[in-house]
Amino acid sequence: MLDDTTFKTIIDSAPLISIDILLKKDNKFLLGRRVNKPAQGYFFSTGGRINKNESIDNAMARVALNELNIELESIPKFIGVFEHFYDDSIYENVSTHYVDIAYEYEVKEIPDLPTEQHSEYKWFTIDELLESKQVHKYTKDYFRN
Numbered sequence: 001m002l003d004d005t006t007f008k009t010i011i012d013s014a015p016l017i018s019i020d021i022l023l024k025k026d027n028k029f030l031l032g033r034r035v036n037k038p039a040q041g042y043f044f045s046t047g048g049r050i051n052k053n054e055s056i057d058n059a060m061a062r063v064a065l066n067e068l069n070i071e072l073e074s075i076p077k078f079i080g081v082f083e084h085f086y087d088d089s090i091y092e093n094v095s096t097h098y099v100d101i102a103y104e105y106e107v108k109e110i111p112d113l114p115t116e117q118h119s120e121y122k123w124f125t126i127d128e129l130l131e132s133k134q135v136h137k138y139t140k141d142y143f144r145n
Contacts, residue, residue: 008091015083015097019056019063020047021076022142024106028125030068031135032118038086038096042136043122043129047100060103069111076103084138102142 002010010016022045023030031043046067050059064072079102089096113121126143129135 008094011089011091011096012094015099016049018047018049018098018100019060020045020100020102020142021060021064021068022046022079022102022104023068023070024104025108025110025123028123029104029129030113030121030123031129031139032113032121033134034136035115035117035119037088037090038084039136039138043124043132043134043139044118044136045102045139045142046118049098056101064105067114067117069114070105070107072105074105076105078102079104079142082138082141100138 030046032046034040034042034044046063048059048063048067050056054062060076061072064070082100082102084096084098084100086096086098088094124132124135130140130143
């Protein structure tokens with residue numbers, strides 16, 4: 001785990017690499033209302049950054065467990081690589097730049113979802129999330145052709 005000063009310097013100086021996992025069930029996608037900056041207050045996909053010396057597969061398994069409370073039973077479907085630019089971050093006067101690798105993962109059962117990163121969860125059809133003003137534009141990008 002990085003200390004606060006080091007992490008702030010990294011966010012201020014370089015892009016973060018992250019994984020987003022879009023949970024799918026019955027042609028709907030699970031989004032959570034973000035508790036923290038950036039994108040605070042918006043419905044957003046679940047995800048997290050990749051740690052140094054952590055493989056993408058290991059990061060995906062960790063993020064799925066920490067953010068969704070699930071153990072991956074198969075390989076999630078790759079959606080694409082996206083860039084997210086924010087004017088804010090968890091630190092005052094520091095912007096955030098993510099290079100995000102997005103995946104889709106279909107579930108049969110709804111997990112008991114954690115609330116550390118998202119205050120509430122909601123299932124959206126693609127049309128619903130594209131039309132909603134409560135869904136962040138970067139999450140909508142995953143579904144635009």
